[in-house]
Every structure is written in C-alpha cells, then in structure tokens.
Amino acid sequence: MGKQLTEKVSWVGKVDWELTKFHGDEYSTHRGSSYNSYLVRDQKTVLIDTVWQPFDKEFVSRLKQEIDLKSIDYIVMNHNEVDHSGALPELMREIPNTPIYCTVNGAKIIKGHYHQEWNFVTVKTGDTLDLGDSKLVFVEAPMLHWPDTMFTYMTGENILFSNDAFGQHYATESLYNDTVDQAELFTEALKYYANILTPFSKFVTKKIHEVLDLKLPVNLICPSHGVIWKKNPTAIVKQYLKWADNYQENQVTLVYDTMWNSTRKMAEAIALGIWDTDSSITVKLMNSAKEDKNDILSEVFRSKAILIGSSTINNGYLYSIGGILEMIKGLKFKNKRAAAFGSYGWSGEAVKQLTEELEKSGFQIVNPGHRALWVPSEDELLNCREYGRQFAASLS
CATH class of the missing domain: 3.60.15.10 (Ribonuclease Z/Hydroxyacylglutathione hydrolase-like)
Incomplete structure (x- = not known):
C-alpha cells in the first residue's frame, strides 16, 4: 500500500x-x-x-x-x-x-x-x-x-x-x-x-x-x-x-447563454471588436449552459475583465447565467472590470439586472451594457463589434 x-x-x-x-x-x-x-x-x-x-x-x-x-x-x-x-x-x-x-x-x-x-x-x-x-x-x-x-x-x-x-x-x-x-x-x-x-x-x-x-x-x-x-x-x-494578489492575466472572457443564438452572435461580434483593438488580449467565449462551470470560473479568475451575456426571459436572465453569477459572487474576485450584453424581444431587463449583479459582486462596471432587439441585423452586429472595441479601449 x-x-x-x-x-x-x-x-x-x-x-x-x-x-x-x-x-x-x-x-x-x-x-x-x-x-x-x-x-x-x-x-x-x-x-x-x-x-x-x-x-x-x-x-x-x-x-x-x-x-x-x-x-x-x-x-x-x-x-x-x-x-x-x-x-x-x-x-x-x-x-x-x-x-x-x-x-x-x-x-x-x-x-x-x-x-x-x-x-x-x-x-x-x-x-x-x-x-x-x-x-x-x-x-x-x-x-x-x-x-x-x-x-x-x-x-x-x-x-x-x-x-x-x-x-x-x-x-x-x-x-x-x-x-x-x-x-x-x-x-x-x-x-x-x-x-x-x-x-x-x-x-x-x-x-x-x-x-x-x-x-x-x-x-x-x-x-x-x-x-x-x-x-x-x-x-x-x-x-x-x-x-x-488580485490575480489577472491579459485576458477577457465572455460568458453567455442564448435562446435562439442571438446573444451568441452578439458575443462573437463583441469578441471581434476586442481583438480589433488589442490583438494581444486573450479572448475566450464560454456558453454557461454548455461549458463546465468550474472551468468558466477558472477563466474568470484569469481575466482582467469579463462580459456577461443573456437573453431576457420572464423579465430576467437565463438560469445558467444566474448560477454562474451566484458562484462568482461567492468567490469575491477582486481587481476586475465587467459589463453585460444580451438580446431581447419584449421587455429587455436582463442587461440592467446583470450589470447590477456584477456590481454587487465587486466588479468595476465599464459601461451600462449593450442590448440588441430580436435577431441582430448586420448593422447591429457591426454595433456590437464597435462596442467590443470601446470595451477593450477602456481597459488600457
């Protein structure tokens, strides 16, 4: 033995x-x-x-x-x-x-x-x-x-x-x-x-x-x-x-859940905008409904900033995002920035709620977030890409 x-x-x-x-x-x-x-x-x-x-x-x-x-x-x-x-x-x-x-x-x-x-x-x-x-x-x-x-x-x-x-x-x-x-x-x-x-x-x-x-x-x-x-x-x-010591790498992680892929399309466009601004940043996209939750939290730990995205459902956000936010809150990350994004069809409260939860969890909020109505058009995806550029610029 x-x-x-x-x-x-x-x-x-x-x-x-x-x-x-x-x-x-x-x-x-x-x-x-x-x-x-x-x-x-x-x-x-x-x-x-x-x-x-x-x-x-x-x-x-x-x-x-x-x-x-x-x-x-x-x-x-x-x-x-x-x-x-x-x-x-x-x-x-x-x-x-x-x-x-x-x-x-x-x-x-x-x-x-x-x-x-x-x-x-x-x-x-x-x-x-x-x-x-x-x-x-x-x-x-x-x-x-x-x-x-x-x-x-x-x-x-x-x-x-x-x-x-x-x-x-x-x-x-x-x-x-x-x-x-x-x-x-x-x-x-x-x-x-x-x-x-x-x-x-x-x-x-x-x-x-x-x-x-x-x-x-x-x-x-x-x-x-x-x-x-x-x-x-x-x-x-x-x-x-x-x-x-308030650890971070030169990384931005986008964590999202999506109902009909609209929020996913937003995440991908925002990621492109971040790369446009600073190609040295490691950018990772993780679907919270599909990825392992602890692996997601490891990437949040590595990151200097995160973006949390969700469709709006029943005047709120999707449950997998709710679970990740609860775990993030408990881990008490320090020295990290954040913002929210998401698509909506009727009321669109999710982005505001996500922003509030991120602030409660100790993140420095970069901006009020970005929303897209229904399925993002080509013009809206360009807006998402520009949003990503602005988000990346705010980190320098």
Missing part, C-alpha cells in the same frame, strides 16, 4: 481515478483526485490525515498491511472535511484510544461529523510533538479553507504537510510534481485555487508570509490532494502569492 517518500515517511493514501464530481456537484474533477495520507515512523509513529469515507474499509485494510495499527502512537488531523477525516470512524474502531491531534475547531468539527468523544489533543501554532529524532511543529491556518485547518511541519525531514493548501484534484500514481504533465498540473492547481481558495486570498497571503518568516528548510510539500511538490517545492508557494 505505502509508497516511501523518505526513510521515515510513507504515502498511504488513495488515488481516485474515477472521481468526476466533488463537494456534491459543486466542483468538477476531470482528472480524478487523490486523498493523501502519510505515515511517519520515528521512535514514535504518526498517521497524518486519512481518506474519504467511501474508501474507509479499503484504507484501514491496506494500512494493516503496512503496520500494526496498535503501533500508531498518534493521529494528526490537519483538516476535518469528510474527504480527509472520512476513514476516522473505521480506524478508531480498531484503535479507539489513540490521541488525535487537531485544532480546537478541528475537534468541534470531528465531533459534529461523527458524534464521538475520541481522545482529542488540541494544539495551536508553535506547539510541537516529539517523535524521537524529529518533531512535528503545528501551525494554525484558519480559513485555508476551513476554520480548523492547520499545517504540520516535520523537522529533520523538512516536510510541510499542508493539507488543502497547494493541492489539486489530480490523480497520479507517480506522486511527484516533476513526474506528471506540467500543463495539466498547472491547470488543475489554478482551478483548485480559483474555485476554492480565492475568497480567502488575504488569509493565504498572511499565512504564507508567516511561514516564510520562520525560514524553515522545505524539501517536500505534501498536500492532501494531488501531487507532492518535490522538485523546487517552494515554486508553488510563490505561485500562490501571485494568485492571492
């Missing part, structure tokens, strides 16, 4: 190649995921994190092949969302008195999930656990991305067990960052940050600087999903600092 990382540390997790959805249906996992659990064997033995509940019996069974469970002296739970703590009940049936090290909030969450009074040992930043030759040093990291989150640093081996931070939903049997497709890895790492950690960027920046100020040597960063950062491990830390 285990894969040796160092003389003292083994990976004992689960690679889930079949996973396609996560957080219910909120997050798409096109490339599967992994639930990384780590076994530390010094003079004392520690299990760091477990796996998701559907794999609890498999996890415990394989762990038994690796080690006598009764020889596990401590369990460390860095974060207790069910994809990390789900195997705890099955494990604790075997070793019910084993101390579980976690934050105060961690103990509350475990009790809330499993309604068990296990042997909790609560820790705070700076607390240590002596294993013999090495020590575990605990660092609270609340809101990265839950209130209970903490990092665990192992001295001697110079390993940072970072839980969700620096992770990705990415299945690989080879474990390390330098053994996988780099384009895939970057895509999944950015998607993970954009869709999960963006609302907590100020906490990300603060916590990373706090850890960097400790000047700890880092040979490995071991998150709870995806690859282990072995080659140049702190590169992902530097990337997080960039992503946390």
Whole structure:
C-alpha cells in the first residue's frame, strides 16, 4: 500500500481515478483526485490525515498491511472535511484510544461529523510533538479553507504537510510534481485555487508570509490532494502569492447563454471588436449552459475583465447565467472590470439586472451594457463589434 517518500515517511493514501464530481456537484474533477495520507515512523509513529469515507474499509485494510495499527502512537488531523477525516470512524474502531491531534475547531468539527468523544489533543501554532529524532511543529491556518485547518511541519525531514493548501484534484500514481504533465498540473492547481481558495486570498497571503518568516528548510510539500511538490517545492508557494494578489492575466472572457443564438452572435461580434483593438488580449467565449462551470470560473479568475451575456426571459436572465453569477459572487474576485450584453424581444431587463449583479459582486462596471432587439441585423452586429472595441479601449 505505502509508497516511501523518505526513510521515515510513507504515502498511504488513495488515488481516485474515477472521481468526476466533488463537494456534491459543486466542483468538477476531470482528472480524478487523490486523498493523501502519510505515515511517519520515528521512535514514535504518526498517521497524518486519512481518506474519504467511501474508501474507509479499503484504507484501514491496506494500512494493516503496512503496520500494526496498535503501533500508531498518534493521529494528526490537519483538516476535518469528510474527504480527509472520512476513514476516522473505521480506524478508531480498531484503535479507539489513540490521541488525535487537531485544532480546537478541528475537534468541534470531528465531533459534529461523527458524534464521538475520541481522545482529542488540541494544539495551536508553535506547539510541537516529539517523535524521537524529529518533531512535528503545528501551525494554525484558519480559513485555508476551513476554520480548523492547520499545517504540520516535520523537522529533520523538512516536510510541510499542508493539507488543502497547494493541492489539486489530480490523480497520479507517480506522486511527484516533476513526474506528471506540467500543463495539466498547472491547470488543475489554478482551478483548485480559483474555485476554492480565492475568497480567502488575504488569509493565504498572511499565512504564507508567516511561514516564510520562520525560514524553515522545505524539501517536500505534501498536500492532501494531488501531487507532492518535490522538485523546487517552494515554486508553488510563490505561485500562490501571485494568485492571492488580485490575480489577472491579459485576458477577457465572455460568458453567455442564448435562446435562439442571438446573444451568441452578439458575443462573437463583441469578441471581434476586442481583438480589433488589442490583438494581444486573450479572448475566450464560454456558453454557461454548455461549458463546465468550474472551468468558466477558472477563466474568470484569469481575466482582467469579463462580459456577461443573456437573453431576457420572464423579465430576467437565463438560469445558467444566474448560477454562474451566484458562484462568482461567492468567490469575491477582486481587481476586475465587467459589463453585460444580451438580446431581447419584449421587455429587455436582463442587461440592467446583470450589470447590477456584477456590481454587487465587486466588479468595476465599464459601461451600462449593450442590448440588441430580436435577431441582430448586420448593422447591429457591426454595433456590437464597435462596442467590443470601446470595451477593450477602456481597459488600457
């Protein structure tokens, strides 16, 4: 079961190649995921994190092949969302008195999930656990991305067990960052940050600087999903600092839904106008009724500006746009501009409503938006193209 990382540390997790959805249906996992659990064997033995509940019996069974469970002296739970703590009940049936090290909030969450009074040992930043030759040093990291989150640093081996931070939903049997497709890895790492950690960027920046100020040597960063950062491990830390700093690329993304293709035609004409003005801008068009919602949000994260388009229906906008707007609002993007567009036949309220929602979500509104009545004529498509030129000019 285990894969040796160092003389003292083994990976004992689960690679889930079949996973396609996560957080219910909120997050798409096109490339599967992994639930990384780590076994530390010094003079004392520690299990760091477990796996998701559907794999609890498999996890415990394989762990038994690796080690006598009764020889596990401590369990460390860095974060207790069910994809990390789900195997705890099955494990604790075997070793019910084993101390579980976690934050105060961690103990509350475990009790809330499993309604068990296990042997909790609560820790705070700076607390240590002596294993013999090495020590575990605990660092609270609340809101990265839950209130209970903490990092665990192992001295001697110079390993940072970072839980969700620096992770990705990415299945690989080879474990390390330098053994996988780099384009895939970057895509999944950015998607993970954009869709999960963006609302907590100020906490990300603060916590990373706090850890960097400790000047700890880092040979490995071991998150709870995806690859282990072995080659140049702190590169992902530097990337997080960039992503946390109101990130944007030279990109404009148009997100739209359309009933009879009129709004789609508008989107394409506006895109041409943007290209007319500045061919260096990356312009992407995404139909919210057809594209994956998390991929859309990743492109919004990359963008310096977005345009949201919808036909008007029942005095409002189309439901797929409503869902994307709700997710955008929750992610609290910063330092981005926006406007709205859309076709209509009767009343035409959608553009005004979209503009209001974008403003509520923290976007700087470029203009009141652009509407087209019924099916856009050739002249109207030229107007849309000119609107795109003006929108692009406003970004310079």
